Amino acid sequence: MADALATPAEVPRGRAVRNPLSLVRVTTAIARTAAGFGIAFMLQSIPAIVEQLPNMHPVWSIAMVGTFVAALTFTAVTSAFGRWMRTGHVTFAVVYLVALLSWPFAVLDPAEAPTQSYWLYYTLTIATAMATVGLGIRLATVYVVVVPLIYGLIRITPPGGGVSITQSVLDSVYAIILGGAITILTAILRNAASSVDRAQATALERYGHAVRQHAIEAERVQVDAIVHDSVLTTLLSAARADSAEAKELAAHMAGNAIGHLREAVTEAPQGDAEVSVAALANRIADAAAALSEPVRVDADGVGFGRIPVAVAEALYSAAVQAMVNSLQHAGGHVDRWAVIRGGADDLVIEVGDRGVGFEPDAVPTERLGVRVSILERVASVGGAAVIDTAVGGGTVVALHWPAPKGGRS
Structure with missing residues (x-):
């Protein structure tokens, strides 16, 4: 005895899988973390603000501190809702830079300038982190290096407290190292997430191609089967019909063939029906x-x-x-x-x-x-x-x- 076996078509059945890592999720997580730490460090700097603002120009104090708090609040809100996150973080980074550059000109009495850390120093690392989130890697790197250096230069001037060069360098280098570590970690996570996104997009494209090919093959099988079962068989029966009974059977088969073709055109398969x-x-x-x-x-x-x-x-x-x-x-x-x-x-x-x-x-x-x-x-x-x-x-x-x-x- 001879056996003929048709191997079944293996069609993978997909299931919804939540992507554990994507560029959007990584960026959102970093943005929310930076905003959360920004609020924490801002609260930590309140005692220093209360102590140091009497020696600052009142207009600068009201305008700059108010804008600073508003920018931080805006950043936190955008990060929480996941919309305009880059805008919020860039806004805070710019506001911080403006506050830093205008700080020496707002000091009323340089002799009363604090020798300990100025209140802007508490959020210096947060500003560099937000620049990393909102800016590209090159601009963020420039920000991470330049802004701490500006802070260090201001600190050695009389309005900045006139601290020693050693203290100024230590503060700047510490901020650069910490900001650089955050920038590198963020870049690594973003690159990894981008790789996952590209791999997923490629997999979806290949899966879509496979699904289309399977649909085409299934359609071909259906059409071939209809042609053979309904049309070809009817034609062969009609050609062999040599009696009234055979001709009647051929006519009946022709009617069925027309019905099959009409149903194949008008009826859509019900995937969930049983x-x-x-x-x-x-x-x-x-x-x-x-x-x-x-x-x-x-x-x-x-x-x-x-x-x-x-x-x-x-x-x-x-x-x-x-x-x-x-x-x-x-x-x-x-x-x-x-x-x-x-x-x-x-x-x-x-x-x-x-x-x-x-x-x-x-x-x-x-x-x-x-x-x-x-x-x-x-x-x-x-x-x-x-x-x-x-x-x-x-x-x-x-x-x-x-x-x-x-x-x-």
């Missing part, structure tokens, strides 16, 4: 009863459960095609049967005869009855078709859904 296994067995029994020669149908082994409509249609069409092939090629007055057994998880439809049989390898490739209407049709819905036949030994077509593990039953 049908019971028992209903499928009844349809196969009705189709067998309408054939010109008797086919014994045994559905006593049908179990419970429901299967997708697309699966039911594929199995029904393949079973009917197997019975039609038997009538056309197995010879007249031979024993024919159709057995349906199993449920939704182990459904088997067996169509057989004790006719002349055939050699599967000898079937021409242009003959679509077995390859398209049975093998590929069942494989396209995740099933498997096994054809057991030999010349003079009859033919048994077994349709399995889902496909047996290992490819055979």
